[in-house]
Amino acid sequence: MKxxxxxxxxxxxxxxCTSLTGxxxxxxxxxxxNDFHGNLEATTFAGVMIPDPNDPTKQVRLTTGGVEVIGGYxxxxxxxxxxxxxxxxxxxxxxxxxxxxLLRDEPSVIALSKLGMKxxxxxxxxxxxxxKELLRMQNGGxxxxxxxxxxxxxxxxxxxxxxxxxxxVVDKASGQPVFKPYLIQQVGAAKIAFxxxxxxxxxxxxxxxxxxxxxxxxxxxxxxxxxxxxxxxGVDAIIMLIHEGGTSxxxxxxxxxxxxxxxxxxIVNKLDPRVDAVISGHTHQGYNCVVNGRTVxxxxxxxxxxxxxxxxxxxxxxxxxxxxxxxxxxDTRSTPKNAEMTALVTRAKTLTDAVKSQPVGTLATASILxxxxxxxxxxxxxxxxxxxxxxxxxxGAVIAFMNPGGIRADLNATGGGTTATFGDLFAVQPFGxxxxxxxxxxxxxxxxxxxxxxxxxxxxxxxxxxxKGFTYSYDSTAPKGSKVDPASIKLNGVTLDPAKTYRVxxxxxxxxxxxNFVAFKSGVNxxxxxxxxxxxxxxxxxxxxxxxAGGAQDRxxxxx
Numbered sequence: 001m002k003x004x005x006x007x008x009x010x011x012x013x014x015x016x017c018t019s020l021t022g023x024x025x026x027x028x029x030x031x032x033x034n035d036f037h038g039n040l041e042a043t044t045f046a047g048v049m050i051p052d053p054n055d056p057t058k059q060v061r062l063t064t065g066g067v068e069v070i071g072g073y074x075x076x077x078x079x080x081x082x083x084x085x086x087x088x089x090x091x092x093x094x095x096x097x098x099x100x101x102l103l104r105d106e107p108s109v110i111a112l113s114k115l116g117m118k119x120x121x122x123x124x125x126x127x128x129x130x131x132k133e134l135l136r137m138q139n140g141g142x143x144x145x146x147x148x149x150x151x152x153x154x155x156x157x158x159x160x161x162x163x164x165x166x167x168x169v170v171d172k173a174s175g176q177p178v179f180k181p182y183l184i185q186q187v188g189a190a191k192i193a194f195x196x197x198x199x200x201x202x203x204x205x206x207x208x209x210x211x212x213x214x215x216x217x218x219x220x221x222x223x224x225x226x227x228x229x230x231x232x233x234g235v236d237a238i239i240m241l242i243h244e245g246g247t248s249x250x251x252x253x254x255x256x257x258x259x260x261x262x263x264x265x266x267i268v269n270k271l272d273p274r275v276d277a278v279i280s281g282h283t284h285q286g287y288n289c290v291v292n293g294r295t296v297x298x299x300x301x302x303x304x305x306x307x308x309x310x311x312x313x314x315x316x317x318x319x320x321x322x323x324x325x326x327x328x329x330x331d332t333r334s335t336p337k338n339a340e341m342t343a344l345v346t347r348a349k350t351l352t353d354a355v356k357s358q359p360v361g362t363l364a365t366a367s368i369l370x371x372x373x374x375x376x377x378x379x380x381x382x383x384x385x386x387x388x389x390x391x392x393x394x395x396g397a398v399i400a401f402m403n404p405g406g407i408r409a410d411l412n413a414t415g416g417g418t419t420a421t422f423g424d425l426f427a428v429q430p431f432g433x434x435x436x437x438x439x440x441x442x443x444x445x446x447x448x449x450x451x452x453x454x455x456x457x458x459x460x461x462x463x464x465x466x467x468k469g470f471t472y473s474y475d476s477t478a479p480k481g482s483k484v485d486p487a488s489i490k491l492n493g494v495t496l497d498p499a500k501t502y503r504v505x506x507x508x509x510x511x512x513x514x515x516n517f518v519a520f521k522s523g524v525n526x527x528x529x530x531x532x533x534x535x536x537x538x539x540x541x542x543x544x545x546x547x548x549a550g551g552a553q554d555r556x557x558x559x560x
Contacts, residue, residue: 032307034089034281038096042066065303071338083188089281090123090243113161121196130210165196168222220270245283252286356423376463382551387541438523442496
């Protein structure tokens with residue numbers, strides 16, 4: 001849908017008022033960024049279509065985001081109203097493009113710090129590399145679990161200039177928060193409290209070993225616990241930063257929508273009424289809604305949109321008297337660029353482009369897609385599962401499973417041709433998971449397949465991608481535990497024997513029960529392969545199979 005960006009920008013310019021100093025009334029602007037995922041450079045945004053510059057009869061996606069444009073927008077708005085706070089709603093790092101990820105996401109943290117970010121909720125992807133590495137990202141230093149990447153952008157790495165917040169993340173032994181639960185920021189004459197939380201489902205969507213010492217508590221009750229303490233400190237406003245979200249039927253630019261559903265709506269309905277507004281993330285949606293009289297906003301992902309709250313704050317009575325909310329498009333055509341960010345991106349690209357541009361093989365078409373068919377199987381998922389099986393066949397593996405959430409992008413050959421580079425492959429699998437092999441019985445594999453439907457995160461795709469030769473069918477309407485037809489589970493046309501043992505490959509995330517696939521934790525004769533990274537297996541497969549085509553998506557059958 002085409003958006004009127006001129007009107008959106010005009011409305012926001014009119015909203016940027018000066019402070020009424022001395023009156024007790026303060027005009028405060030809060031700018032939020034969610035699900036940035038280390039996207040230092042601009043990317044295309046599906047929410048706005050524009051005429052194709054090469055063919056005006058066609059439409060293409062608008063290019064938006066990137067730290068240069070985000071920085072330019074913040075510069076412009078701070079010049080209008082210095083009472084501006086820049087904050088985040090989690091997943092600022094993790095699952096990042098190679099320009100950031102190959103440098104351990106340090107350029108992204110440094111960039112956001114230089115842009116004046118003050119606080120962000122934790123996101124599940126902040127925990128991708130475990131608690132120790134996340135604490136390093138917060139506090140600085142070079143004691144990383146990946147010394148090949150750490151401190152290559154800036155040595156020593158200085159740490160984040162902003163505070164990650166996690167009111168609901170506590171140490172299991174002590175019950176105490178591992179990160180600060182909140183931050184009080186002086187914005188002009190107003191005291192604004194930012195309190196953070198991350199989805200309580202985090203242990204099911206990151207490698208369990210990395211968060212084994214942590215408990216992720218109920219989001220609303222954890223935030224509510226601190227509200228009396230904040231009010232006792234005389235704060236004028238409380239903004240919740242949360243890495244959890246929902247979906248809305250309305251567009252990102254419709255104000256005060258009333259159609260928001262999902263976990264965030266349930267959380268907001270349980271919040272203390274003294275929480276004034278909620279900046280959210282996680283579901284990669286653009287919405288600007290009202291739930292139970294309270295603004296709840298999310299800004300898509302990758303910096304395509306910034307969430308904006310223009311608040312009138314009465315510092316005499318310590319309350320917010322009005323909030324005007326909007327999602328602002330970070331349009332690269334019209335937004336000025338921040339020169340310091342341009343220099344930062346240039347340095348990151350200089351350090352990574354040589355690796356990124358290395359050709360590794362050819363594809364049959366310009367792209368192999370990760371979009372799933374109605375059964376949940378994707379052409380790219382087939383290829384990745386096949387690559388992992390090929391890499392571990394010499395360890396006796398006969399079946400490989402791949403989690404769909406680990407496939408972060410389509411495999412797009414550089415420049416629209418058919419030659420794939422390392423950067424193209426890395427964009428698909430940026431996590432750096434290693435591979436593992438284990439023995440599972442036919443009965444355990446049946447149990448594993450049933451766990452695809454025990455989804456703690458409704459609406460997300462959890463159908464495992466499977467390697468060539470492994471097939472089965474399922475009935476989504478059948479009772480829990482009976483959706484997969486055991487007679488249909490076959491390897492090379494032969495039905496699996498429930499009592500027989502099969503050698504199975506998966507990545508390290510799944511091997512420890514990631515995505516709640518706990519059947520993997522019952523495997524025996526487990527062989528961890530610390531020197532075999534998933535993207536390296538993928539690279540070897542692409543190299544060994546010139547003119548590689550996507551899978552036929554005929555391995556998983558959905559009967560109903």
